[in-house]
Amino acid sequence: MKPLIREAALVTKDLGQLVFIGAIARYFHTKDYRDSQDLDFVMATPLTEEELFDKGYRKFNENRKDVWRTPRGIKIDMYTSDVGGISVETLIKTAKQFDADKKGTKLSVMSLECLIISKHRAQRDQDISDLRMIAHRKLREVDWNLMREITGDETECKSIKTDMEFLAKS
Amino acid sequence: MTDWNQLLLEVKDGLTFAQRLPPSITYSVKNDGVPIAGSEKTVYRRLNVLESIGLANFRDGRFQINRAVHQPHFLFQKLLPSLVALKNARRFGKLYNSSDVSLSRRILDEKFLITLDYAAWELTRYQTPSDLYLYVDDIETTVKLLKKNNFSEGKKGHVILLPKIGDFSNKIERVYLDCIAKGGRNTMDAIAIEILHGDKLSAKGQFSIEYVLKVQEDLPKEQDDN
Numbered sequence: 359m360k361p362l363i364r365e366a367a368l369v370t371k372d373l374g375q376l377v378f379i380g381a382i383a384r385y386f387h388t389k390d391y392r393d394s395q396d397l398d399f400v401m402a403t404p405l406t407e408e409e410l411f412d413k414g415y416r417k418f419n420e421n422r423k424d425v426w427r428t429p430r431g432i433k434i435d436m437y438t439s440d441v442g443g444i445s446v447e448t449l450i451k452t453a454k455q456f457d458a459d460k461k462g463t464k465l466s467v468m469s470l471e472c473l474i475i476s477k478h479r480a481q482r483d484q485d486i487s488d489l490r491m492i493a494h495r496k497l498r499e500v501d502w503n504l505m506r507e508i509t510g511d512e513t514e515c516k517s518i519k520t521d522m523e524f525l526a527k528s
Numbered sequence: 529m530t531d532w533n534q535l536l537l538e539v540k541d542g543l544t545f546a547q548r549l550p551p552s553i554t555y556s557v558k559n560d561g562v563p564i565a566g567s568e569k570t571v572y573r574r575l576n577v578l579e580s581i582g583l584a585n586f587r588d589g590r591f592q593i594n595r596a597v598h599q600p601h602f603l604f605q606k607l608l609p610s611l612v613a614l615k616n617a618r619r620f621g622k623l624y625n626s627s628d629v630s631l632s633r634r635i636l637d638e639k640f641l642i643t644l645d646y647a648a649w650e651l652t653r654y655q656t657p658s659d660l661y662l663y664v665d666d667i668e669t670t671v672k673l674l675k676k677n678n679f680s681e682g683k684k685g686h687v688i689l690l691p692k693i694g695d696f697s698n699k700i701e702r703v704y705l706d707c708i709a710k711g712g713r714n715t716m717d718a719i720a721i722e723i724l725h726g727d728k729l730s731a732k733g734q735f736s737i738e739y740v741l742k743v744q745e746d747l748p749k750e751q752d753d754n
Binding site for chain 2: 431481484520528
């Protein structure tokens with residue numbers, strides 16, 4: 359098992375219902391493991407700092423910013439409001455389950471549609487690389503009705519489709 | 529031998545055109561390009577020049593621009609060899625997984641210079657590597673060797689051969705410039721290299737503060753503390 363996937367499984371065991379976004383979502387949807395070594399996830403019910411400390415999680419001040427790390431030292435980013443304008447409720451409702459290993463360990467991961475929308479809205483250099491990879495590998499699996507429902511915007515949905523179709527051929 | 533000054537002059541109008549486009553993933557020739565260039569014919573002339581050094585790709589009335597076009601003029605001349613090398617890259621695969629990387633390194637007997645993903649990983653430990661980019665002295669001989677070992681050329685392989693073009697006297701700087709020229713996720717590698725090895729670079733790129741803070745935050749702790 360990849361070290362970051364192993365860590366994601368341990369974090370799920372520690373913290374309960376989570377939906378992974380970022381590197382883990384990118385890996386499970388594309389099978390490409392190229393990312394920074396940190397975990398990003400949304401939590402249905404946020405834990406208090408005290409509860410996190412009790413579970414061995416630690417807060418550090420790094421570059422004048424509070425950074426949480428797992429008991430194994432991996433940096434985590436916990437989202438409790440929204441990701442790229444997609445609500446936590448939608449992220450949880452549309453999340454997909456993936457096998458982390460062959461022993462039946464499951465990880466909950468943001469849907470392909472939410473991943474595409476969040477990256478298309480962010481439009482950072484790395485998001486464009488990721489969208490190209492997703493377009494090459496997963497374009498046929500995109501549920502455009504779900505995409506329309508999540509964005510709630512026909513124009514945005516059309517723009518995503520146009521960009522993804524172009525990237526798939528490039 | 530390539531005259532980089534001449535090449536820079538040839539791409540100047542294309543660069544100016546690309547730099548005037550607002551940030552977007554893809555553009556429409558008619559709706560985005562024509563208002564800047566004046567006519568469709570001029571848009572395609574600009575795109576053809578940019579495409580020749582890997583800064584644009586276009587089809588069916590749409591195009592995409594490599595964001596390296598936004599690097600300052602003083603850096604651009606240094607980027608040209610990287611851009612040209614990447615434009616002439618040839619991709620190979622056998623089993624199309626990470627085992628191709630170790631196998632190709634054995635076959636080629638370490639007679640190459642590594643750049644991009646794996647070189648940046650060695651320097652920063654920031655992003656796990658995916659593709660093995662190799663500068664080789666003689667592309668054709670290397671291709672023959674890979675093919676003899678059942679590697680095929682195509683679009684999906686993880687082993688990429690690049691012609692040795694330009695200056696390699698400062699290897700860290702060359703990896704840094706290659707990362708900027710490649711763009712995408714490699715932009716983040718360039719920033720990580722600059723943060724950790726800035727003293728080895730004679731010229732530095734321009735990156736958005738958002739990217740720099742993100743890399744600073746996500747760099748492995750032990751590296752960041754150095």
